[in-house]
Amino acid sequence: MIDLIYLAVLLPLIGFLVNGIFGSRIKNEKVIGLIGSGAIGLAFLVVAGAFLQTLSLPVDQRTNYVELFTWIKAGGLHINAAYQVDQLSLVMGLIVTGVGFIIHVYSIGYMHGDKSVWRFFAYLNLFIFAMMNLILADNFVLMFLGWEGVGLCSYLLIGFWYDKPFEKSTTSAAGMKAFVVNRIGDVGFLLGMFLIYLTFNSLNFTDVFARASSFDVPGSVFTLITLFLFIGATGKSAQIPLFVWLPDAMAGPTPVSALIHAATMVTAGVYMIARTSLLYAMAPTTMMIVAVIGVFTAFFAATIGLVQNDIKKVLAYSTISQLGYMFLAMGVGAFSAGIFHLMTHAFFKALLFLGAGSVIHSMHAQQDIRYFGGLKKYMPVTYGTFLVAAFAISGIPPFSGFFSKDEILWYSYTNVGFFFWLLGAITAVLTAFYIFRIHFLTFNGTPRFDEKRTHPHESPKVMTIPLIILAVLSAVGGFIGIPEIFSGENGNVFSTWLAPVFKAAELKLSYFGSYSHFEELLFMSISVVGAIAGILTARYIYLSKPEIAESTARKYGRVYKILLNKYYIDEVYESTVVKPIINGSKSFLWKMFDVKLIDGFVNGLAGSVSNASKYLRKLQTGVVQLYALVMIVGILLALFWVILSL
Amino acid sequence: MSLVAVLFIVFGLISLTSAILMVTRVNLVVSALFLIVNFASLAGLYLTLNAQFIAVAQVIVYAGAIMVFFLFVIMLINPEHEKRFLEYKPQIKIFAIVIAVLIFLQIAYIIFLSKPSGKLNKEVSQSISAGTIEEIGRQMFINYVLPFEAVGYLLLAAAIGALVLAKKKFK
Amino acid sequence: MENNLLLTYLLFIPLTGAVVLLFFKSENEKAIKYFGLAVSVIAFLLALYIYFNFDSNSGEFQFVHKFKWIANLSIFYHVGIDGIALLLLLLTTFITPLTLISSWSGITKKVKEFTFFMLFLEVGMIGVFISLDLFLFYVFWEVMLIPMYFIIGVWGGKERIYAAVKFFIYTMAGSLIMLVAIVWLSVHATNYLGYFTTDLVELYSVAPLFGLDVQTYLFLAFALSFAIKVPLFPLHTWLPDAHVQAPTAGSVILAGVLLKMGTYGFLRFNLPLFPAASIHFASFISILAVIGIIYGALVAMVQTDMKKLVAYSSVAHLGFVVLGIFAMTQESVQGAVIQMINHGLSTGALFLLVGMIYERTHTREISYYGGIAKIVPVYSFFLMIVSLSSIGLPGLNGFVGEFLILLGSFKSTVLNNWWFTIIAATGVIFAAVYLLWMYKRVVFGEVTNSKLNEITDLTKREIFILVPVIIFIVWIGVYPSTFLNVSEKSTTKILQQVSQPPKAELK
């Protein structure tokens, strides 16, 4: 199956082509959905087959390559369209195709009745195609193809309902924002690639990593390379300072938010750092920056998430926050913990989004939690699954989020320092609070909508079954990564599986220091207690005493307003970057410099010539005899010359 | 003084006088007639140079055909006469005359300075044979047949052109 | 060497076609259209035949045909192609039939004259790419100007005369200086060769021996002419006017082929003839190119006219090409060659698309549009693909060129400065901004203008024009080796001529 891995890439592409070209002529929605989901389902089977086959191989033979054809070859550059099948890419592949398949199925129900379902499924399949390229690539350039490809799909899907208004403008404006902000990051990625090529004369992962250890390269180069790459990661994974696009990306249909803007695409940055962990390990400065950015993003996004009223917005900021955790993990050298959290996050965040989608679906596109309430009795399955996901994200044992998040927090304490752990733990408390805030406001309490007009109902099976599957995964998914203190040596199956990939990087890092099991358990219980406290506070405020929320908001009006307006980051960017560039280009570069200065100079030159000729042409009196006279005078002069030369 | 010299002086004087008169007369017809006289005297001068064919052609073509043509046109359109010789912007015209005279002096100076007669000795027999119709005809139809043909076409084109240009436009 | 007449045939096919066309009756428009198309398609087929017989393992000139043209001055009719010229030749012959079909609906007056000029233009364009004699090159260079002048001036928009004259004078000013340089070069080469000749291959061997001062003057004279054609910042202001006023076919040819002549000239003449001066001025020209990238993108961003936007985007794209050429690495030059092709396809297609919508609404103001995705889905689809290609999305053609150029310029030892690449790379961001912003304003959103509801989607003919372009866009993006292989050896040779110029032989 490993040799057939290209099918996992090709099948989504075929699905895209079939739906994209013939979709508009297929009248039956179900057929379209079947093609779209089927392609991904088959791709999942292929990846699963490859996974099982790899599992059966001895540990040192688990990295395999599948070469297709030469893509770009110029000078010393030789880029193949080739796929690397190893532990990391298989894990990612399983997540992407697995969660992707579930969300595809869910979409059949969610998009039911939309007039261009075919386009939706085509885009989704294209996304999976790009994402698989990103994951499976054996070189930076092919990875970049996926990297930009997923950005494109994100753009297309955010603006899927292109004629719908969104906030102050349209969905397509949100899509464009996403694409452009991603592009800024992509330039960083590009420059990182160039520097890698300059340093190692190759862009193949294998060659680069081999040469990174053997070549004598100054540390500053590694710092620069990794920083450039990290700029790319901040763009794709919505970290400070390039996170602004993700909240807006919620303009897209909810399954898109679940698949692209929660489970898979946004984690590409994390995956990329994991993939190039060796380079990062050789640049301690960058590692520190990554950790700092990660933990601050986690905290910062969580605070915004506290007060948002749009259910998808809260989840979006939650995603940013959780991604911050993953970057924290990367920054502190806990690579496999980061990937583990990536996986569990994919489960529970996809579930949260799909649950939210289910709610939105039944509430006729209402997204504001202030108009929900008491939905538990109308949609029990959604309620139950959402609760599982909420527990998972809050880090309540034994749900999956507990294992992954705690592993990250523990490593951030042992590898870097207490401060990181503290900020991470506070964020965990905030996370528990805001997630249960929306949970309580949505499902518990009394309905705040007009029950005569709105009739909430449970979603059809095609939507609830994916929810249930994801709920099961969110609940038990953590058991493959039980920490060593509970499971013993090599008991953490997940990190053992990934260990060969990160071995080289971890050797470079070599964090020393031993900590007692007591300490670990202490920190673990502190964060669990914190999370439970967060849940209870949310319950107290939003269920028992709803008036507290309002009074607190009024009491700290200014803070509340800042948080509600997301620290005014969008506005700051708008006024410091976007406006000056547009206005400068328009009024200075174009109307002044181009039209007045350059063109003015050119036209002025032409004008002065024509002015001069205006005077000169007065000589053309039209009297032929005058011309003849001038000619004769000329002859006179010429003859003088002849005489003188005789 | 030989007959040739006498003839040269006579024809030379006639041609010069008629030229000056032709330029200065206000009446066009009179000018044209003086030009005919001038052409005829030039034909005489050609004879003194043993160029019989050209002399005859001069009389037939120039004094005959072309000048008749001129007279026709003059009479056809009958333009108003200039009132005086230097009627319009006399300063410029006097200036023009001065320039022209200066050029004449220059040419004369060049001619006398280079003394072409010192290098040229006229062989009368050669001169006579060069001017015969046979000789000219031989040259024309052997060495210069292409220009000859071209001139033929030129005349044809000119004839057509003149026809088109002068034709009245009927509506 | 044995003469190969294929290129001469290629040159004469459109020429003969143009002459034969004169005998058609003006009223018989249908026959004229099909005849013009047939001629250009035959030329394309012949170009394909040449491509298949081209030996890409050699960097030498192939299909050479050489005889003395003006014997006294050793001016030759000397034609031949290497891989770079072959690609541009294919581009030219590929685009011409498409533009001819595209103008079937756009050009309604003087169809015969239009077709004549288009074929005549093709002669000039082919000639420029295959000439291996400076004098012959100059002749074609000027020949090309005349039909373009008329195409803009006769079939153009409201201010067509102004635009045509501006185009003509700008280009003429540059090319006259080039003529002086050609004469000077050949006269100066007499000191080394012992006789006067304008044959490029012979001059290749002596021009690099000139002193740096002579090389500098000659380089600048050639560069000025080419820079105007490219157009390099700040000599670009003729371009927006010419593009906006020209009819669609004119814009397509202008963007698709004519602009490439400047960059081709840099590659064919400046680099190999004056290696020392080229290296000396590489940074200077690259600075202009980088300014052009950013400047063109920024100005394109704020345009209100679709065609002007695309025109300014050409300034940015060609900036990449020039940067690639003067970075003088194998990667960057090959990238530049690919980027020339890319730009011809993508920007050509963009102009075609703008022209198609213009024919329906008679306006190019972006603000007039909005929400046409619903009304003309097929059009929107094509516009999306072409925009993405122009943005440089991996998997489509634009990426391959830009990536190689940036990669090459980053490692270039001639430029030896990362900032060229870093600043140029930000142009990639702006490319996304201006094209997607336009796309958003034109295609997405709600239908604000009720008149738009009446426009019809693309006809079969228009789809037929666009599909081949799209095929090549995807082809170059996915499997660029087809094209990279062809240009590889020729690029190597040019770079060798720069890095190891011929040494003076002791006599």
Place this chain on the structure above:
Amino acid sequence: MQIPIEYYLILSAALFITGVIGVLIRRNAIMVFMCIELMLNSANLTLVTFSSYLGNSIGQLFVFFVMAVAAAEASVGLAIIIALFRNKLTVNIDEINIFKW
């Protein structure tokens, strides 16, 4: 006694200059035209003179050509004058200044 060639040449020059003066100062187009004929003839005289003094007939051949060209020129020129007269009702060249800037 032979007449020195200079005499013929001076005479020719004098005729030529007379023609030039006429061209420069006369207003009537037909008059100007006749003066041009005069200048042509003075040139012819020089040609014939040299032809005769050199004993070479080619000079006279050229005179023949000049005559032919002069005839063509006269016919076309006069036709132009007639056409001009029809349009402008004058043949005074200082009143016909359609070439004025």
